[in-house]
Amino acid sequence: MAGLLRRALKGGLVLAAAVGAALAVPAFAPGLVWSRAATTPAGFAPSAERGAYLYAAGGCASCHATPGREDGAPAGGHELASPFGSFLVPNITPDRETGIGGWSGEDFIRAMTLGIDPKGRHLYPAFPYASYARMTNEDLLDLKAHLDSLEPVARANQPHQLGFPFSVRPGLALWKLAFFDPTPDSRLPVAASAAARRGAYLAEGPGHCAECHSDRNFAGAIRPETWMAGTPAGPDGRRVPGIRGADLGGWEPEDLVFALEYGMTPDGDELARGMDLVVRENTSKLTPEDREAIAAYLMSLRGS
Template sequence: MPWLKKLVGAIVILGGVGAVAGWVGSAPVRLDRETLAKLGPGDAARGKRIFFAGGCTSCHAKPGSQGDARLQLAGGLELKTPFGTFVPPNISQDAKDGIGAWSVEDLANAMLKGVSPSGRHFYPAFPYASYARMNPVDIGDLYAFLKTLPAVAGKAPANSLGFPFNIRRGIGLWKLLYLGDQPVVPFPAATPDPVMAGRYLVEGPGHCGECHTPRDLAGGTKKNVWLAGAVAAEGSGVVPNITSGEGGIGDWSEADIANYLETGFTPDFDSVGGAMVDVQRNMAELAPQDRAAIAAYLKAIPAHPNGYPARKRAN
């Protein structure tokens, strides 16, 4: 049957074209020269602010670290998710086991493009989908601050992922869908400066949406319900709604939010718990105007009802 041979041939050709297109489309993409030129010389004092805004210690410090030990970025925390177990690596200044040998360009490509110095995709458990919205100057400053931190020997354990999530090249296709540098929430030109400053901190280095926003089946954040709360990536708990919608923080004032970020106490004098403990510690390191800007942004964004299924009460 000549027509059958032609059909099979056409399917093979189309499959081959699709495979080539997928391979090309999934290739790691590095930053262009124009962006790299914006990194600047780096200022460690400014970089300290970005370090704490970015929550680097929450994932990269040894679990349970306190005080100055939180600046020893040896990695090792296990993040158990439906896709497998991710282990944040050593990002100390150890040249062998950490990132001490990285250039500022290497750090920028990692944070803004999710690409390693060797040209491999990082998994988006590293929240570069948010960091991609950062100003390159802040990356240069962060690099300068990281250079002031101690070197810690020892590699963190490897990720533990099953098929197909262990195929890194597939992350390139995920990036085509979810990686971009545009803000999530648009605001008019006359928006007050604190709100805009808060948008940068929350949507960029603070990467709040990575935990507080529901995700789709591919693991991308659902931006139409931004910060509406979500089922926790680990375990069976939930991450709260931090919009002013039903179930959220609509009854909190800007001052309440800023105070919570500084002290860890809610308006009802409850205290911060769970994974938010480390986040709040980082937020407490920021200047008061930064916490006020975050609060102004959270009160200005669209309100959404809780983004996670209702929980049944125990009898």
């Protein structure tokens, strides 16, 4: 009993020290690992049409569409359950008061790639900025142009339902220092084809496939050795399979392309629950060439 008490007290002191240190770390410090310049080539003009494709490629509607709304407006409200509590998805329509209509392009890039909102607050990584950090600024500005073209919806965001210490938002500074590197880090071999490189960009960036298809550590960060290799504890506690070529048994690339378009395995079975939404809102809306590129990338992943 005495040993348990000592460990509990020690754990409490460590937690208190960690929270105190986090409170001392500024939300956006250019000298830290999450600095990134919001620059684009001279003369670049954002395209809402290109942004609409990226909106589909990222499956944004899967999380941001408001439950019960028939128009599919991304006004938020969906609840994401996790071991740390419930995250309430925000409004990303161009409403200036409750959405992101007042955000600049630089604000949007910083939020998408660094997890920092316009007020300088850290965003929880339930929003997969660790994946979106792999996207180019041009693609992000195209996506913002598409979102700005949507009908504004006035729907106030609800606070996340998190217990202590996860409710202490400044503590995310330490999480980032420990687990977040915004530098693109593709697992592709050096001699990969152009198609596989395109697939890597789509799957690792806007598609954020690793967010569900990888296992996580005690702090909710992806364990690198499980990248795309599946997890026994995915969304809603369900098992999520690996999607590397090494994990797909006898599948051929065309089998994976078919699954990404129709949501069915080579045997004619439907993909596991959850992937039906991904296929409907995301991969089925891609061009055939991009589905083939994603398949080429995933089939090239032979293991950690």
